[in-house]
Amino acid sequence: MITRYYPVVRVVFMERRTVMRISLRRFAERDLPSLERWREEIDSDRYMERLSPVNFDGSGFEGWGLDYVWYAIEVDGSAVGGIWFDLKRNDRSIGVMGIVIGRTDSLGRGIGRRAIARAIPAARRVLGFDTVRLHVRRTNPRAISCYLGCGFVVTGEGSKLLEDRGKVPFYRMEMYLESGVPVMPSTGGLALRASGAGQAGRRSEPGGQRRTG
Helix, strand or coil, X not given: CCCCCCCCCCCCCCCCCCCCCEEEEECCHHHHHHHHHHHHXXXXXXXXXXXXXXXXXXXXXCCXXXXXXXXXXXXXXXXXEEEEEEEECCEEXXXXXXXXXXXXXXXXXXXXHHHHHHHHHHHHHHHCCCEXXXXXXXXXXXXXXXXXXXXXXXXXXXXXXXXXXXXXXXXXXEEEEECCEEECCCCCCCCCCCCCHHHCXXXXXXXXXXXXX
């Protein structure tokens, strides 16, 4: 009897990862109906006050490139959110940022971080600001962690009285730019007191339930 030995062949099935194509384009009139859909889908009123630039009056885009810029965030050609920058009226060296990821299936995928990284230099070329500022609710540690990961630091804190929610505490966060890249301030930011901000995952999103105020 002849014993034959056969080599063991292991077959490994590699899972193909989906590559997202994330791009920005100018927010247009055709995108305006999406705002209400996004508001309802992520229940944005619980986490943020607005889904559009402060300097956008709702009647047209004449102020685009003068007082604000506003981009639609697209994933594989489909708009999933928006990001905007308002020039601060009493200090035009500051661009005040807002961002929303308005579809639940787009949360937690790193879309917000990548959109921020692309939008800041694009908006700066148009508006010429040197500092990016945002406000985030102190009860939103995941959004805080996301912004810290993008290069923002906490530079102030306060509260705002909202009709339907009473007094809402928030952090002011800023990114200082030099040649279009973040620069950490020599004095450092304020110590965070938001519970769990330091423990949030690296891929936290600033949209949906992780929103700014």
